[in-house]
Amino acid sequence: MTTLANARPGQRRSLWSRIRSGEAHLVLFFLLPASIGLVAFYLWPAIRGAYLSFTDYNVLSDPTPVGLANYQRLLGDDLFWNSLGVTAVYVVINIGVQTIVAVLLALLLHRATSSTLVRGIALMPYFVANVVVALVWYFMLDYQVGIVNQMLTWLGIDPVAFFGDPELAVPTIAMINVWRHAGYTALLVFAGLQAINPSVYEAADLDGAGERAKFFRITLPLLRPILAMVLVITVTGSFQVFDTVSVTTNGGPVNATRVIYLYIYNLAFGQLDFGYASAISVVLFLLLAGVAFLQIKLLRSNQTDLD
Template sequence: MTTNTSTRFRSTTQAKRSRRSAQDRRVALLFLTPAALGFLVFLIWPTVRGIWLSFTEYNLLTPEKFVGLANYERLFSDPVFWHSLGVTVQYVLINIGLQTSIALVVALLMHRLTQSTLLRGIILAPYLVSNVVTAIVFLWILDVQFGVANQVLEWIGVGKIGFLSDETWAIPTIALINVWRHVGYTALLIFAGLQMLPEDVYEAARLDGAGEIRSFFSITLPLLRPIMALVLIMTVIGSFQVFDTVAVTTGGGPANATNVLQLYIYDMAFGRFQFGYASAMSVALLLVLGIITFIQFRLTRAGSNDMN
């Protein structure tokens, strides 16, 4: 009798769990549906459409004409494309190097000295300003004739510098503008990673006589590697897509010195209505980003965790 009762109880419990599980799946699907639709409509479909257009000749006024690999053949022999890619790589190297280094220092200072919520808000504030507004403000500040920065440089005897009008200064200046805007967000990502590091490891290191610098290179950096890998992948992908800051401040000048790849793609698509060729360059950029992300993932061993 007891055995039958126990069996019925288990069966009833399993049935309730099955119903609850099915109900949870329905609720989960209900919440996931809008995001999935948005993903399909705004990401998957444009990607597939762009890949198809890269094999066509299309200008909005006439039907699409399939041309095979002609756009890609043109791309490989286009000196402006390779120049734009080189300018973009130059921007990415400056931006990522400075942004990651500064963000790491800021995150370490916050972790060691203060964890104030107000300070985190202040550090994040530039990231909340749109790229266009940031570019306009710095365009005024760095103006050769009337900008505050050049007025100060002239007052201290350095002389005026064409930050956005000189070929040598233009790309580093744009990189620094975007470093100012994004460094707080990157620092908070690294700070979140620092919060997860086990404190007992540092206590053991202090007992063994390890100083701050030794602990940083032997403990902090190795344990922080998965977070740093994620940050690098995100920032590199974002940096390769730089557009609005350049479009507002220099428009690709002077003498194509800041004609980054995204600006060249935009000009081909919406300036010259060569959507097929613009799509081919977009697909090429997608492949470049995919290769770079794969290499970063493998080199940084982002899939493993040193805390285990």
């Protein structure tokens, strides 16, 4: 196929003329719906939120400019720092466990089965709404009547307050979301495994390399770009946890699970303090952008160790 970069002058003009005549209109036609959604539901709310972060706004009256007062208030807000710390703990547990489980599951799907049905079953939890998953696990882990605690009682173990213990609540919520998202993450890793040339493993077999050596010296290095992308997606998504916490603990016990998104929601829709909630949202956006940038740089997502 002739490209604009290597085409001769006459060919280049014909390509541009085709784009101007019909192909550009076709491209714009397909991009228009997504562009409208992007502007209406992402770009404009982001700009509006950034503006409101410099105001005192409660919906009932017009925004009143307050300069950097909301950001100064944020520095001394113990609840903000607590919610940020709780979110960070959740992210570390969720991402650490989910990544390990997803890689192992992807390897299992890649080597043990070629059945589309089995691979689809591994992905099924992801298609269930977060609220439904949270409710199911909430009742299963209930201290009084939950089936998990009933089984523990049959085994002679005392019931466990999974959502009532401040030390167990965050890990419990993290494991619930690992159960739901591990299949989807494994699918992304599985796609990366499919792209690895089998001849690389054949050469390793000829050299007498074992399974462990092949995994750490071939598979993981070649999966670096995929794993970098997966980590950026999962870390950003984990910071946005809200529905699971809202359904199960609503921030309790004693703010032990009050994640940053729940805090923003309570400020905006519970206390009608939209200006301060917008300021925290802006800070969270900058934080996530910085984390994503560092991940891409440190993990060298554009190359593998074998480049």
